């Protein structure tokens with residue numbers, strides 16, 4: 001027995017448990033300690049924890065030095081394996097006994113550490129030898145687990161490089177280009193084929209599922225008229241078996257006609273679930289990976305060049321960032337697809353290393369000029385998607401491509417070039433919101449600074465690779481004087497944009513250049529017209545009318561932007577001309593670089609800058625288009641100004657959705673459990689057509705709806721509680737606490753405002769802990785929402801607080817979610833944009849949005865035929881007309897809190 005496990009002897013495992021923590025020694029002595037004692041242990045450097053940042057947040061004390069974090073050990077020992085970042089989650093991942101108290105969780109941390117250390121010790125000799133250089137590098141960075149792994153991995157192995165073991169890219173395979181796939185075919189899909197496929201997927205389908213597949217098949221028939229795609233709007237209540245229902249016709253179509261099928265959903269989590277369902281079509285994992293490819297936006301993938309440069313920088317001064325990079329190196333080497341939003345990525349490392357540093361967020365990719373181009377994860381994903389019969393994407397990506405990347409014409413494009421595409425928009429009720437963000441335009445300090453950096457490179461103390469246009473293009477245009485002049489002009493003109501550190505100058509009366517002067521005017525304009533200029537949240541103000549100074553700033557900036565766009569356009573034209581003239585002699589590598597550079601220039605010169613100029617022109621003329629709403633905004637995060645800008649949104653974003661995405665396609669299935677409003681004003685299908693863009697298409701959609709097979713009369717109870725006083729934080733917190741306790745946990749509290757959420761969390765964390773219920777809270781705990789929901793899911797009796805928007809990420813079948821409480825009726829906020837939409841769509845618009853929110857939230861509660869759940873709204877003034885959001889058979893009761901608590905205890909008991 002090697003001494004690794006014994007080395008844990010001096011450690012104290014620590015798990016937060018309000019008001020302090022539960023601790024446990026290696027010999028198994030466990031007890032509760034106060035927060036002060038917990039802090040002292042946490043900061044002693046001898047603490048064994050799961051998720052340092054989370055524990056630090058709970059104890060409200062930063063770690064004084066690196067700790068023994070078992071998540072890090074897990075990421076090293078089992079790279080790429082999904083886990084929930086807690087003692088419970090790790091115990092489950094390792095097949096250990098699941099703890100059910102904080103003391104048990106603290107004890108479990110030792111079991112987890114022992115198991116992982118033993119695993120490393122038991123690795124074959126060659127595997128240990130391979131890991132030794134990385135472990136040695138991590139140890140130099142101060143990794144606490146390094147010395148404990150020393151006996152197992154023989155860390156005395158000499159290393160030649162300061163980043164030994166981090167060069168994980170060296171083992172990555174290269175992608176290969178393949179011949180273009182051509183446009184999809186137009187062979188019809190027959191009802192017989194679809195039913196046979198469904199049969200093979202589910203055995204004997206229920207009649208509703210078979211009928212659903214049948215209705216969905218309409219979207220996969222041959223188009224009959226140019227510009228008139230076959231749109232099927234199909235609503236299917238929870239439990240219908242929607243995913244396999246549409247996979248039946250979609251997969252038959254893809255086999256006969258593909259590639260060219262894009263299945264799009266709202267969240268990345270849902271993408272994962274769809275891929276799991278596709279596994280039924282292709283049970284062999286290798287075949288499944290080839291046939292169904294997940295596509296996400298570039299910012300979701302690790303950029304190997306950024307990673308390498310970050311690793312080299314950290315080699316100069318090894319630290320916790322270096323440890324994070326080393327663990328990411330392990331993940332890279334574990335046959336990953338490079339998706340940092342995927343299940344196997346150790347997302348907890350974001351606390352030590354901003355993930356933006358290792359992704360391609362700023363469009364600085366240098367494509368074929370990059371030494372990692374042939375192994376690049378993004379390039380590989382794009383190519384795989386181009387050849388895969390089924391692509392699983394998300395609405396944001398599909399819309400972003402259509403909105404901003406349509407100029408691309410080359411092989412490095414993310415855009416689905418092929419026409420005759422077929423789409424399945426699952427969670428189709430989110431299309432409106434996705435189009436709203438995807439087709440919006442923003443002229444802000446952040447955006448300007450990013451464009452300036454892209455053109456001029458870093459100008460401050462930034463230590464990134466961002467090199468600017470000059471560095472990227474100089475060898476390509478070395479023999480072209482005209483192009484060099486254009487480049488010089490662009491670099492000089494970009495000095496008019498807001499630059500690094502702009503926020504301090506804009507808010508401190510020291511603005512420099514037209515961009516910052518415009519922002520300073522916007523900042524003053526918004527503050528002057530706001531009632532509460534020092535409030536915690538984002539401020540906005542109508543843009544018109546403008547003061548004289550502001551108008552002058554608008555005109556100056558408008559001219560400045562034109563001065564940037566002109567040379568960029570010229571430069572792009574010259575690059576394309578060079579490609580054309582030298583096409584016979586150009587190396588493929590140089591051609592790819594020229595193409596990528598021209599595309600990047602076009603995107604800025606023909607899309608971004610003209611959109612900004614059009615916005616400014618509206619301010620100059622005062623002519624406001626009927627299609628848009630404009631406003632000025634000061635964005636605030638946690639009470640601090642984070643951006644200042646000018647926003648433009650479509651009042652009806654489904655207009656571009658229809659023209660840019662639906663119309664060019666040959667068919668689309670838009671499906672969801674909540675497509676139609678169920679208000680009493682005859683909206684019904686009309687609401688679905690309005691919110692999906694179907695209304696703007698020449699051919700009416702085919703519609704169908706299927707009710708849920710669930711017995712809501714037996715499975716659900718809805719309560720409208722009448723006696724919780726509004727604006728009484730104590731009463732609201734007490735109501736949440738009592739309701740959560742009545743359900744014995746498994747409760748989700750949704751709030752319409754962050755402040756109310758925080759106030760409630762502060763009041764109920766302790767009493768819930770005393771009752772043995774753990775509480776997690778968005779905006780309080782330092783975890784992303786995915787991790788919070790994972791923690792909530794894995795602990796059957798946990799409670800979770802979040803804002804109303806959290807509901808979209810919550811997919812928690814079974815007992816872990818049995819009570820859902822809204823603090824108020826989730827009315828839409830009366831923002832400038834919302835008011836414009838209400839004016840366009842009528843007063844019923846508020847009700848429609850609210851009913852959708854309630855409907856979607858209710859849909860989270862009952863996910864399976866055995867689920868039972870209670871839904872509570874703590875606002876007696878909830879209008880009866882909103883109750884149509886709930887299934888007809890679900891019993892609704894208006895009553896006092898005490899009665900609701902009694903009923904809930906009995907119902908869930």
Ligand code: SF4
Nearest residue numbers: 303304305365370376
């Ligand atoms: S090709 Fe671009 S995204 Fe890929 S590694 Fe290189 S710079 Fe990063």
